[in-house]
Amino acid sequence: MNIAVAQSGGPTCAINASLVGVFKEALKVPEIDAVFGSVNGIEGMINDHLIDLKTMILTNEQMELLRQTPSTVLGSCRFKLADMNEDDSDYQRILKTMQQRQIGAFFYIGGNDSMDTVQKLSAYCKAQGADIRIIGIPKTIDNDLCVTDHTPGFGSAAKYVAATMHEIARDSSVYSIPSVTIVEIMGRHAGWLTASSAVLHRLGESAPHLVYVPECEFSLEKFIRDVRQEMAKHKAVICAVSEGIEVPEGVQSGVVDNFGHKYLSGIGSYLENIVRQEIGCKVRSIELNVMQRCSSHLCSRTDIDESEAIGAAGVRCALNGETGKVVVFRRLSDMPYTVKIETADAAEIANREKFLPREYINAAGNNIQDAALSYFLPLIQGELTMQMSQGIPMHFTIQETLLR
Amino acid sequence: MNIAVAQSGGPTCAINASLVGVFKEALKVPEIDAVFGSVNGIEGMINDHLIDLKTMILTNEQMELLRQTPSTVLGSCRFKLADMNEDDSDYQRILKTMQQRQIGAFFYIGGNDSMDTVQKLSAYCKAQGADIRIIGIPKTIDNDLCVTDHTPGFGSAAKYVAATMHEIARDSSVYSIPSVTIVEIMGRHAGWLTASSAVLHRLGESAPHLVYVPECEFSLEKFIRDVRQEMAKHKAVICAVSEGIEVPEGVQSGVVDNFGHKYLSGIGSYLENIVRQEIGCKVRSIELNVMQRCSSHLCSRTDIDESEAIGAAGVRCALNGETGKVVVFRRLSDMPYTVKIETADAAEIANREKFLPREYINAAGNNIQDAALSYFLPLIQGELTMQMSQGIPMHFTIQETLLR
Numbered sequence: 001m002n003i004a005v006a007q008s009g010g011p012t013c014a015i016n017a018s019l020v021g022v023f024k025e026a027l028k029v030p031e032i033d034a035v036f037g038s039v040n041g042i043e044g045m046i047n048d049h050l051i052d053l054k055t056m057i058l059t060n061e062q063m064e065l066l067r068q069t070p071s072t073v074l075g076s077c078r079f080k081l082a083d084m085n086e087d088d089s090d091y092q093r094i095l096k097t098m099q100q101r102q103i104g105a106f107f108y109i110g111g112n113d114s115m116d117t118v119q120k121l122s123a124y125c126k127a128q129g130a131d132i133r134i135i136g137i138p139k140t141i142d143n144d145l146c147v148t149d150h151t152p153g154f155g156s157a158a159k160y161v162a163a164t165m166h167e168i169a170r171d172s173s174v175y176s177i178p179s180v181t182i183v184e185i186m187g188r189h190a191g192w193l194t195a196s197s198a199v200l201h202r203l204g205e206s207a208p209h210l211v212y213v214p215e216c217e218f219s220l221e222k223f224i225r226d227v228r229q230e231m232a233k234h235k236a237v238i239c240a241v242s243e244g245i246e247v248p249e250g251v252q253s254g255v256v257d258n259f260g261h262k263y264l265s266g267i268g269s270y271l272e273n274i275v276r277q278e279i280g281c282k283v284r285s286i287e288l289n290v291m292q293r294c295s296s297h298l299c300s301r302t303d304i305d306e307s308e309a310i311g312a313a314g315v316r317c318a319l320n321g322e323t324g325k326v327v328v329f330r331r332l333s334d335m336p337y338t339v340k341i342e343t344a345d346a347a348e349i350a351n352r353e354k355f356l357p358r359e360y361i362n363a364a365g366n367n368i369q370d371a372a373l374s375y376f377l378p379l380i381q382g383e384l385t386m387q388m389s390q391g392i393p394m395h396f397t398i399q400e401t402l403l404r
Numbered sequence: 405m406n407i408a409v410a411q412s413g414g415p416t417c418a419i420n421a422s423l424v425g426v427f428k429e430a431l432k433v434p435e436i437d438a439v440f441g442s443v444n445g446i447e448g449m450i451n452d453h454l455i456d457l458k459t460m461i462l463t464n465e466q467m468e469l470l471r472q473t474p475s476t477v478l479g480s481c482r483f484k485l486a487d488m489n490e491d492d493s494d495y496q497r498i499l500k501t502m503q504q505r506q507i508g509a510f511f512y513i514g515g516n517d518s519m520d521t522v523q524k525l526s527a528y529c530k531a532q533g534a535d536i537r538i539i540g541i542p543k544t545i546d547n548d549l550c551v552t553d554h555t556p557g558f559g560s561a562a563k564y565v566a567a568t569m570h571e572i573a574r575d576s577s578v579y580s581i582p583s584v585t586i587v588e589i590m591g592r593h594a595g596w597l598t599a600s601s602a603v604l605h606r607l608g609e610s611a612p613h614l615v616y617v618p619e620c621e622f623s624l625e626k627f628i629r630d631v632r633q634e635m636a637k638h639k640a641v642i643c644a645v646s647e648g649i650e651v652p653e654g655v656q657s658g659v660v661d662n663f664g665h666k667y668l669s670g671i672g673s674y675l676e677n678i679v680r681q682e683i684g685c686k687v688r689s690i691e692l693n694v695m696q697r698c699s700s701h702l703c704s705r706t707d708i709d710e711s712e713a714i715g716a717a718g719v720r721c722a723l724n725g726e727t728g729k730v731v732v733f734r735r736l737s738d739m740p741y742t743v744k745i746e747t748a749d750a751a752e753i754a755n756r757e758k759f760l761p762r763e764y765i766n767a768a769g770n771n772i773q774d775a776a777l778s779y780f781l782p783l784i785q786g787e788l789t790m791q792m793s794q795g796i797p798m799h800f801t802i803q804e805t806l807l808r
Contacts, residue, residue: 040580070575075580078579163701163796170473170801199794287691287693391786
């Protein structure tokens with residue numbers, strides 16, 4: 001039997017670690033021959049664009065390198081399978097690829113959109129009487145997948161965001177004049193990553209002084225009032241703001257991707273202008289942009305190790321005969337931090353989102369409660385010992401021409 | 405005798421290391437009693453706002469923490485002393501502070517503006533017959549100071565920029581469609597930091613595919629032509645662009661600081677829009693913003709060690725009776741990398757800028773020559789073993805109320 005693995009959705013620091021998990025676990029199983037990597041997510045399965053990973057990843061050192069490489073070494077996609085009752089042409093092509101290549105299990109590393117693919121493809125294979133196991137392996141820096149305690153990739157993003165926010169706190173407080181700094185953090189609908197920056201409070205930092213997440217209603221009037229209040233207490237006020245907070249129309253660029261997601265940008269600079277107009281103080285906005293999802297030079301070892309482990313668990317799940325399932329984390333304890341890997345139906349995760357619980361947010365809706373920090377902190381612990389070359393963390397890559 | 409030290413200008417990762425250098429060296433000298441920290445640069449000297457550092461920095465562990473803390477622990481300023489022949493009131497106040505506090509030497513860690521202060525203050529003290537030594541210790545991520553081979557703070561900024569550019573290269577190449585990514589890097593007039601991102605070529609990376617620095621004339625027509633040419637060769641084209649390249653008016657925000665520097669912003673997003681209009685492909689701009697100057701979590705150990713060493717050398721320079729001088733690096737060899745610390749007249753550095761040599765830039769003015777990389781590479785070598793707390797690099801700070 002051969003297996004295939006693909007990576008989908010937006011990059012994180014941990015997607016390749018999950019690939020390593022699948023790959024390493026497969027190496028232990030004598031009945032698995034080839035491990036195919038599908039190029040650009042499910043598109044590679046549709047177009048039979050597969051590469052034989054056993055010819056690419058030859059050494060343990062390369063696996064280590066892959067663990068410290070951000071993004072998706074096999075490329076990614078944002079591709080939504082049609083309803084099979086309406087148009088099953090892509091399904092047919094995928095099944096043809098799988099049958100021709102003798103693929104008995106397919107592992108899809110991705111977010112809630114990818115779990116939609118897992119659910120649909122698994123249903124299709126069953127309907128066609130094909131014994132091919134389709135397993136989802138979660139990932140997203142947004143941490144917004146249901147069922148699982150947290151998502152692979154989130155811990156590394158949170159560690160980068162918190163460490164960078166800490167540095168921004170130093171940077172913004174140097175001058176004698178009062179200032180406001182607005183840090184825009186990813187999160188369309190869920191404020192997990194923005195909220196996680198509040199772990200700095202456990203280091204005795206007052207920053208972030210204000211935290212705005214999409215789970216709470218946002219009002220410009222209240223925002224200005226909040227900022228003024230914090231300015232009375234602190235010379236340099238730092239606000240963490242989710243890209244997805246609801247502000248008046250015209251701010252968002254309006255570009256929409258294949259899943260109907262609006263591509264957001266400019267909320268930080270929008271609020272910067274509001275503060276300049278209304279308060280008139282020194283103000284700066286900072287967009288953490290793609291750095292928050294790809295800065296593997298400061299990844300969380302906990303996240304990378306867990307991401308590898310959940311990839312490996314996916315393989316065992318398929319070998320146990322499961323399909324249409326997603327491997328998930330269940331937290332047993334914050335301290336000592338203990339998690340268990342279980343499985344859930346892809347249907348429970350596909351196309352759904354998990355939001356910050358209201359009790360993690362303060363009553364005023366402008367900061368994060370201490371209780372939430374016990375949830376976040378275990379996820380950002382530990383660092384990798386990076387393999388460096390020329391003073392720069394090294395990456396594992398596959399020749400560009402093979403990915404075309 | 406007491407001494408005083410102050411920090412000025414924009415933050416870097418290495419200004420506190422130079423402070424540690426001054427402090428540690430002073431501890432070795434029996435004739436130096438108090439080491440005063442002047443709050444907010446020269447403003448602290450004018451307003452007699454000094455803190456006794458020996459009561460703040462008590463342990464070697466705290467000195468280590470300070471070495472890994474970005475920005476300026478004593479605060480900073482952008483304050484230009486008037487011509488003393490026109491208005492010497494601030495000079496009088498500084499001299500009064502120095503005499504009342506029995507300060508025999510003053511160390512000013514800063515850029516070319518601060519070296520203007522060193523020059524003027526030293527001339528004033530001499531004219532007043534006051535034997536107070538005024539010594540400049542260079543710093544700037546811009547690397548644009550004359551005489552010195554390079555500036556403390558530059559190596560750490562360059563390491564962060566290159567490592568992040570490497571990660572952006574991974575992040576930007578995941579989808580199957582062609583894309584352009586524009587990375588905006590600090591540098592008003594000099595392209596050193598932008599150019600340093602080309603060290604990635606030594607890791608076998610094709611990114612950055614295009615590099616634009618203020619030293620070369622910039623044309624939008626040529627830019628679009630360059631991008632199209634690179635798109636023919638690479639799926640994901642990455643451009644490194646200095647904030648200071650000359651583009652048509654209306655892009656810059658026009659805010660001007662005390663030294664007449666224009667505050668630049670938006671060149672990346674301006675070019676993003678141009679690419680969207682002219683080429684119509686997927687395009688993103690990324691501003692590395694303050695992260696490039698404060699991301700001490702990925703500082704260069706070479707930079708931090710050298711910054712400490714040059715601070716210490718400043719103290720020895722003052723003890724040798726020098727004044728109006730700046731400590732500088734002279735490079736003896738790229739490989740093995742060897743530097744020597746010497747002194748130069750502040751007048752040679754004050755208010756001047758050093759630009760990228762033309763031979764570091766390719767003939768087309770859109771990339772960096774390999775020869776330049778031998779200059780950059782030694783500066784980004786090595787990492788600090790970070791002291792961590794809660795999964796985040798720790799910082800050394802002084803109570804906010806003491807700095808007010």
